[in-house]
Amino acid sequence: MNLQHLVKSKVGAAYAACGLNTEKTLVKTSDRPDISDYQSNGALGLAKELKTNPRILAEQIATQLRQDDFFDTVTVDGPGFINMRLSTRALTENAFNILATDTGGYERPTPVKKIVIDYGGPNIAKALHVGHLRPHVIGEAIKRLCRFAGDEVIGDIHLGDWGLPMGLLMAEIQERQPDLPYFNTAFSGSYPDIPPFTAKDLEVMYPLASQKSKQDAAYLARAKELTRRLQAGDKGLKALWQQFIGVSVTELKKLYHELDIQFDLWRGESHVNDRLKALIERLKADGTLILDDGAQIIPLGKAKGGNDLPPLIMIKSDGAVMYGATDLATIEERVTEFNPDEILYVVDARQGLHFEQVFSAADKLGLLHKAKPTHLGFGTINGRDNKPFKTRDGGVMTLRMLIDIANKAALDKMNAGEMGRDLSESEKENISKIVGTSALKFADLMNERTKNYIFDPDKLTSVEGKTGPYLLYAMVRMKSLLEKNGATDVLSSDDIPTACAPAERALLLRLYALPDSVQTAYDNKTPHVICDYLFKLAQDFNLFYHDCPIKDTDPTTKHGRLALTKYTLHIARLMAHILGLHIPPKM
Numbered sequence: 001m002n003l004q005h006l007v008k009s010k011v012g013a014a015y016a017a018c019g020l021n022t023e024k025t026l027v028k029t030s031d032r033p034d035i036s037d038y039q040s041n042g043a044l045g046l047a048k049e050l051k052t053n054p055r056i057l058a059e060q061i062a063t064q065l066r067q068d069d070f071f072d073t074v075t076v077d078g079p080g081f082i083n084m085r086l087s088t089r090a091l092t093e094n095a096f097n098i099l100a101t102d103t104g105g106y107e108r109p110t111p112v113k114k115i116v117i118d119y120g121g122p123n124i125a126k127a128l129h130v131g132h133l134r135p136h137v138i139g140e141a142i143k144r145l146c147r148f149a150g151d152e153v154i155g156d157i158h159l160g161d162w163g164l165p166m167g168l169l170m171a172e173i174q175e176r177q178p179d180l181p182y183f184n185t186a187f188s189g190s191y192p193d194i195p196p197f198t199a200k201d202l203e204v205m206y207p208l209a210s211q212k213s214k215q216d217a218a219y220l221a222r223a224k225e226l227t228r229r230l231q232a233g234d235k236g237l238k239a240l241w242q243q244f245i246g247v248s249v250t251e252l253k254k255l256y257h258e259l260d261i262q263f264d265l266w267r268g269e270s271h272v273n274d275r276l277k278a279l280i281e282r283l284k285a286d287g288t289l290i291l292d293d294g295a296q297i298i299p300l301g302k303a304k305g306g307n308d309l310p311p312l313i314m315i316k317s318d319g320a321v322m323y324g325a326t327d328l329a330t331i332e333e334r335v336t337e338f339n340p341d342e343i344l345y346v347v348d349a350r351q352g353l354h355f356e357q358v359f360s361a362a363d364k365l366g367l368l369h370k371a372k373p374t375h376l377g378f379g380t381i382n383g384r385d386n387k388p389f390k391t392r393d394g395g396v397m398t399l400r401m402l403i404d405i406a407n408k409a410a411l412d413k414m415n416a417g418e419m420g421r422d423l424s425e426s427e428k429e430n431i432s433k434i435v436g437t438s439a440l441k442f443a444d445l446m447n448e449r450t451k452n453y454i455f456d457p458d459k460l461t462s463v464e465g466k467t468g469p470y471l472l473y474a475m476v477r478m479k480s481l482l483e484k485n486g487a488t489d490v491l492s493s494d495d496i497p498t499a500c501a502p503a504e505r506a507l508l509l510r511l512y513a514l515p516d517s518v519q520t521a522y523d524n525k526t527p528h529v530i531c532d533y534l535f536k537l538a539q540d541f542n543l544f545y546h547d548c549p550i551k552d553t554d555p556t557t558k559h560g561r562l563a564l565t566k567y568t569l570h571i572a573r574l575m576a577h578i579l580g581l582h583i584p585p586k587m
Contacts, residue, residue, distance in 0.1 A: 002098055002105040003512040004029065007038045007084065010071075014064035020046060020057075029516060036075070036083035037509060043080040054080030091499045091508050092560075095567055099511055100491040104571045106515045108150030115153045116334050117143050119346035120263065123160035124248045125169055125202035128255065128399035130389050130455075131348070134378045137441045137580065138449055139346035140261045141527040142376065144578045149522045154338060158330070159245075159268030164320065165210075166241055167227030169202065171219060172209040173240070174226070182240040191236065195243040199251040202244065231273065258403060258437060260580050272329035276321065279329050280314065288365065289314060300360045312357045327358045332367045342372045344525070349377030349450060376525050379452035381444070389455050407436035409461040410469070419463050419473065419587055431584045435461065435469055438581040442468030445579055446531040466535050468581060474538035475576065476587040477545065478569040485550060487562045489569055497567060498560030503547040507540045507564060511571050527579060534575045541568050 001009075008027040015022045026042035043061060047054035058080035065074045065084065072087040098105040119139020122128055139155070146153045174183050177196055181187040197205070213220040230237040249266065256262070280296075283289035289296050294317030300309040314325040334343055345355060355375035362368050383389045390397050411432035414420035419435075420428055439461045446466060447453040463469045482489055499505045514533065521529035550561045576583060 002107060002515045003086075003094060004038065004515065005107070006094065006098075007070075007086070010065065010068060011040050011042075011061070011082075011084075014061045015042075017064045018057075018060050020061070029513060030083065032083070033509075035077075036073075036085050038084045038086070040082040040084070041080070043082065047080065058082050088499045088505075091505065091512075092496050095497050095508070095511075095563075096491065096493045096495060099567045099571065100495075102574075103148065103518075104514045104574050105512065106148075106518045110150075113146075113151045113341040114338060115146055115151050115342045115344060116156060116338055116340045117146070117153060117344040117346065118156050118158045118330075119143070119344075120157040120261075121160065121347065122157070122248075122252060123165065124244050124268070125165070125206050127203045128252070130381055130397040130399060130402050132399050133402060133440070133444055134381060135346050135348070136256075136259065136261050137444050138376075138378055138527060140259075140580055141445055141530070141578060142344065142346065142525050144580065145518075145522055145525070145527065145530070148518070148574070148578055154265060154340075155263045156265040156267060156334075157263040159249075159266070161241075161245055161268035162231075162270040162273065162326070164223060164227050165206065166230060166244065167223040167225075168209040168213055169206055169244060170226040170230070170237060170240060171223040172205045172212070173197065174222075176205075180240075182236040184236065185234070187236060191239040195247050197243075197247065199247050202247060255399065255403075258433070259441070260437075260582065269323075269326045269330075272326060272333050275333055276325060276329040279332060280325065283314075283365070293317065298361050298364070300357060300364065303356060303360065309357055309360055310353075312361045324354070324358055324361070328362055328365070328367065331358070331362045331371075331373065335367060335369050335371050339369070340371050342374060345373070345375045347375060347377065349379060351375070352377055374525075376449065378449045379447075381455050382452055384454060384456065386452075386454065403437060403440060405457055406440040406460055407433050409457055410436035410439060413461050413463070413469075419469065423586060427586065431586060434582050434584040435472060435587065438472060439468035441580055442471065442531060445527045446535075448528050449526050466531075469587075471534055471538050471572075471576070471581065472583060473587050474541055475569065475572050475583045476585075478541065478565050478572065479583070481545070481550065481565050482562060482569070485558070485562055487566070489566055491563075491566050491570060495563035495566055496560060497564035498557055499564075501544075501548050503540070503544040504561070504564060507537075507544045507568060510537050510540045511567055514571055514575075530575050530578055534572065534579070537568065537572060537575070541565075541572075544568075 004027060008025055011027055012022040012025045015025055024042045024046045027038055027040050030036040030039045043058035044054045047057045055076060058076045062074045062076050062082055065071055069087055070090045071084050073085045075083045077083055117139060119135050121135060122132060143153050143155045173180070173196070180196055181189065181191060209223070213223055226237060230241055280289065288298060290299065292311065295313050296315040297311040297313050299311045303309045312324045313322050315321055331343065334340060347355070352375060359373045362373065381389045411428060414423065414428045414432055420431060423431065443455065443460055459465070459467065461467070461469050463473050479489065497504070497508060499508050517529055517533035521527060544564070548561055550558050573583070
């Protein structure tokens with residue numbers, strides 16, 4: 001039970017004592033924290049039903065509540081609003097049973113849901129660019145948030161590893177190294193274990209091949225033929241394609257390790273190739289797939305808003321299989337294999353129409369069963385000019401570059417003495433990577449998911465304001481405070497915090513407010529709500545740290561304030577984990 005539910009049970013008991021319907025009990029966090037901690041407005045609606053004066057009814061309820069030392073004050077304001085300020089005992093003695101849990105007092109919804117979350121979506125052989133930051137960090141945070149709420153969650157990277165891009169790469173490699181055995185249909189030996197290219201080679205070759213295909217019809221035709229052969233099961237080309245994947249995935253995993261992003265499934269579009277063929281044949285046979293100007297489409301009809309949806313193009317007139325087709329086959333696979341309650345897609349908001357078409361088609365084809373698909377769109381990362389963020393010379397900013405910018409900014413702040421004054425050079429090097437990466441992730445996650453935001457490298461690693469380093473510094477301070485006073489961070493039932501000073505009380509109430517923030521973030525899949533909570537928690541702790549000394553106090557007060565620090569660190573760690581932030585050992 002969280003604190004608000006405990007207050008609600010007290011109000012319910014007061015209703016019962018007055019002979020009132022306890023189902024009408026309404027309790028919420030007060031809109032006026034300067035007046036009260038919690039508020040109950042249930043008397044207004046109940047009085048209307050009973051045809052009585054709501055203020056008189058509220059006074060009767062308040063009289064019952066005043067008899068309980070759980071409350072410090074209970075007042076009735078306006079037409080019948082009951083305002084309750086909790087006693088110090090209520091705030092302190094419930095701390096361990098509520099806050100020390102692995103959910104910090106958040107009560108997980110039931111029943112548990114099974115969720116597949118599709119996020120990341122990198123393309124094989126292409127370097128991750130700045131735009132890939134958002135789906136990765138948002139998707140990872142939403143996955144962790146859902147797991148925190150008790151759901152069974154399967155994270156799928158959904159690699160772009162199929163289609164013409166693979167043929168283009170093969171065409172370019174064939175042009176450079178025509179004697180490789182992969183292209184010889186008569187070759188019967190073992191293919192090389194070592195790829196004839198590096199990840200960097202692939203990153204250079206793909207854009208070059210793409211450009212060539214737009215200027216050279218023969219080159220494009222060769223790429224299409226190689227694609228056809230690969231998809232038909234050509235042994236040599238399949239071996240070459242598997243090396244594309246091996247080299248690319250190895251590089252991806254290095255980057256994901258730095259960002260602490262973990263996928264359960266490393267599948268791509270290719271994984272549903274056989275299923276896709278069977279699905280298309282089925283749709284052709286039952287007349288669902290129709291021919292339209294050479295293309296094969298699924299008509300969709302009306303959207304939820306009443307407008308006509310464009311048909312979903314499955315196969316273009318030139319025979320190219322479209323993303324909509326592989327997305328449908330992937331839905332069928334996920335539903336068949338996992339039987340999920342929800343399938344979440346963390347993809348750029350500009351793909352909204354595409355997903356509306358895919359979901360409509362999946363529903364029309366009966367592929368969803370009980371699964372509810374949801375597109376969790378996100379905005380773009382822009383520079384100060386409000387255009388997509390680029391390098392100084394106007395080129396595409398890779399994600400590697402972005403991480404390096406954040407890490408260097410953190411190191412520069414340490415070298416300038418803004419943080420890490422007592423660290424050795426090696427400590428600065430290691431901690432700057434923790435701080436820089438966390439700063440980068442928080443700078444993205446603190447923005448509302450659906451909106452674009454301005455990326456400002458200068459503010460990224462500031463220890464002031466709403467930044468990752470500000471939060472990390474507060475958490476390092478919590479750990480340091482405990483260590484300097486000979487306390488561990490392990491909570492026990494003997495850890496009863498104090499709540500006499502205003503700053504102590506405000507901090508405790510912020511800790512108890514965790515469930516509301518988690519539930520809002522979970523319901524809307526909006527990690528920025530967790531960022532807001534964690535920032536306010538850090539602010540409240542810093543005020544407590546400033547106003548409530550520990551060193552020169554009596555033993556009881558010292559113990560209580562160290563206990564409050566323990567609870568704060570515990571809750572901060574829970575929320576930091578959801579966001580994927582790491583707390584450095586020093587700062």
